[in-house]
Amino acid sequence: MLLLRTVAAVVSVLLVAPPAGAAPAAPPRVPEAVGWGGAVSSVDPDASQIGIDVLRRGGNAVDAAVATAAALGVTDPFSAGIGGGGFFVHYDAKSRRVSTIDGRETAPASATDKLFVENGVPLPFDQAMTSGLSVGVPGTPRTWQQALRRWGTYSLRDALRPAEELARRGFVVDSTFNAQVSSNAARFADFTSTSALYLPNGVPPAVGSTFRNPDLANTYRELGRDLGSLYGGAVGRDLVRTVQQPPVTPGSTRNVRAGKLTVSDLAKYTAPFRAPTFTTYRGLDVYGMAPPSSGGTTVGEALNILESYDLAKLSEPEYLHRFIEATKLSFADRNRWVGDPSFYDAPTRQLLSQRFADSRSCLIKPNAVLPAPAAPGDPRNPAPCVSEGVAAPTPQDAERTTHLTVADRWGNVVAYTLTIEAEGGSGMVVPGRGFLLNNELTDFNFVPITPGVPDPNLPGPSKRPRSSMSPTIVLDDHGRVVLAVGSPGGATIITTVTQVLTSRLDRKARLVDAIASPRASQRNSATTPAEAAFIASPAADALRAIGHRFSTNADIGAVTAIEPAGRGQWRAAAEPARRGGGAARVVHPG
Incomplete structure (x- = not known):
């Protein structure tokens, strides 16, 4: 009971808007919340609150999931963002049907099974990871578009607007954000665009400082107007230039191999619905x-x-x-x-x-x-x-990814895992666009893992x-949700x-x-x-x-989950400690 009263107090505090143009105080991380009207659980309190605000304004689980995911691209950019991909699982309460969207990245059409082989030898994993070779066509923005068109009530522009505003006004840097930049500092310093964003004055953003990303805010606004800007337009051309001509810091000794991703690869990308x-x-x-x-x-x-x-x-x-x-x-x-x-x-x-x-x-x-x-x-x-x-x-x-789980007042549920692969992805921020590119193609086997046996996971066009x-x-025998869960890692x-x-x-x-x-x-x-x-x-x-x-x-996973809690309520749950703790929220605490 004390926990539920605490959650109620926390939510009421969060409803107080910060002054215009100011970054809000760091919201609390709460591992469990129970109540009515819908629920959101993610690794980040700013992102979870954005999802709750969407539900409170009448949006459904899909609207809230996309808005939460976009916010994670701001506050948890080293795990996910528009430069990556993921898998979206949706439960429709009316039909009691589960559907999925495959937003996985794809290799360029030029890729062969020797993508990560040089002189007959597979590249070391760290060299393959920090390169243009590892960047696949991002699937996350197309996933958002598909989900909203099929099940949502928001337009993509409306779903992206809260994250755009968050990126513009900024958020309070916590120890997890600081640690993620610190652990990648040497790699980030080797790219002009990445160091400019995440290593201001040559050091990671300090805990308690306000971090803003106006380039990402502008990118969200552009994609909200026209997603084609990524899949063949201006944002896409900037992305391709980054892959083909990595923005390596002058004087860096890192051997950053260029990739062969093209604008045509972006234009042909689809995020299919799969059984x-x-x-x-x-x-x-x-x-x-x-x-x-x-x-x-x-x-x-x-x-x-x-x-x-x-x-x-x-x-x-x-x-x-x-x-x-x-x-x-x-x-x-x-x-x-x-x-x-x-x-x-x-x-x-x-x-x-x-x-x-x-x-x-x-x-x-x-x-x-x-x-x-x-x-x-x-x-x-x-x-x-x-x-x-x-x-x-x-x-x-x-082992870096993120997962969010959402339920709405009508009983619709989303379990959505999205990623840019390694912590910090490829390490490359698209100049002027504010987002990191994935290194998902390193999920291919570089060479056959069993000589002489067909390998289903070699690279290909x-x-x-x-x-x-x-x-x-998980559903019961009447088709009602029992549990929705997922994790990074x-x-x-x-x-x-x-x-x-x-x-x-x-x-x-x-x-x-x-x-x-x-x-x-x-x-x-x-x-x-x-x-x-x-x-x-x-x-x-x-x-x-x-x-x-x-x-x-070290820490294995960072789970978020949701389950019914009786009397029409939802229970949202998240990590109490891993990755600094997660953020469970409900619209109306019980």
């Missing part, structure tokens, strides 16, 4: 994102594997052992079978079949650890307890790299979402507690990366006793 992935779990319907994302198939397969166990009755070590082994096996299958469906016939339906999951589940032993990397199974012809083919570990990727983004919506997204789902649905943890729980992320490797709190737990001691090995990883 969601679907599986059942404990009588619930689980919907996710289909290829080129591996999120829906891999989360779904892991859940199907775990369905053969009564997770509610297991001890914590027994539960975690099965969770870790299930994600190990599902990643083995992900690495072998999932890629862009326009280039590769990914066996999505078979990967999500209970028959295939049962053939994998029987490999898990209660007191022993499967060898890793584990070999994949064959979803088209599953053989019980048999792994076939050559084991392949999960390739390196980056106009191809979309495989993703791990896992925006997920590269390939750790899949394990994070699976862990939160099983913790909430099986172990009956409170949603905010399921989000806060220490995490481990097994992705078919010999050791399981885990947070320090997980490694120090008694459960980890028990897991080590049967053969599990752990390596320390």
Whole structure:
């Protein structure tokens, strides 16, 4: 009750507008809020409040999701923005139907399977990342347009206006923003446009200072008038010039390779509607994102594997052992079978079949650890307890992205994960435009991960790299929302979402507690990366006793989620601590 009164007080304070032209005081970060009229959960309080304001003015979940995402492009620009892409999952309360938009970036038409190979050798990941080679055609603005046209009530101009105003008046720099600039300072300093924006006077913006981005505000205004400015017009030409002629600081010793993205590549881009992935779990319907994302198939397969166990009755070590082994096996299958469906016939339906999951589940032993990397199974012809083919570990990727979750007064829900890939993307700000470009093409495998075996995730012309983004919506048997959830974190997204789902649905943890729980992320490797709190737990001691090995990883994920809270209310939940804590908001606190 005290928490709910606190949230009510916070929301009432936030309704007081700042003086014209002034940056507001830093709004609070609240991990849980319950109430009526709709809810928004994101990593950033300014962005969540913008979404709530849209809902309060009569906008629906899609309007609020786009406005929140655009605001994150201002306040969380190192994780997402108009220079990147993402996956948008929508639940329509009237039809009780789940739909998705694929806003994944695409490679230029000139790309070949040797995109990241020089002299027969794959480029080091950090060199590929900070280059024009890694920049794919951004899909985020087209996703916003598609979503608003299909389900929204706002125009793109109206949805972008709050973020435009936020970028113009500025926001208060927090420790997370400062730390993200600081950790990329050497890279950002090597580009004239990036250093001018994020390293004023050669240092990161100070905590407590006001950060403004008028170039981005102007870009939002231009795109609101005509999105074609990005997909073939003036903004697009500036973007292409940045990729082909990276704005390297004179005297820099960094070897920044130019890319071959063209205005034609931008003009041909589409953000298609795709059928969601679907599986059942404990009588619930689980919907996710289909290829080129591996999120829906891999989360779904892991859940199907775990369905053969009564997770509610297991001890914590027994539960975690099965969770870790299930994600190990599902990643083995992900690495072998999932890629862009326009280039590769990914066996999505078979990967999500209970028959295939049962053939994998029987490999898990209660007191022993499967060898890793584990070999994949064959979803088209599953053989019980048999792994076939050559084991392949999960390739390196980056772990920065963002996720937002929205519900409105009518019961519509959005789970939306968007990204520019690594923290800071490619490191290049488009001069005069105020936004960072993605490095999403490094999500391709640079070379085949298993020699002699077809690799579904090699680069190719106009191809979309495989993703791990896992925006997920769970419905009951009447088609009503039970939970909507997602997370950033590269390939750790899949394990994070699976862990939160099983913790909430099986172990009956409170949603905010399921989000806060220490995490481990097994992705078919010999050791399981885990947070320090997980490694120090008694459960980890028990897991080590049967053969599990752990390596320390910093914060894994940054979940946002929403669920019904009874009597027509919504519960919004976010991270209490990771990334400085998230921001849950409701329109009318209960």
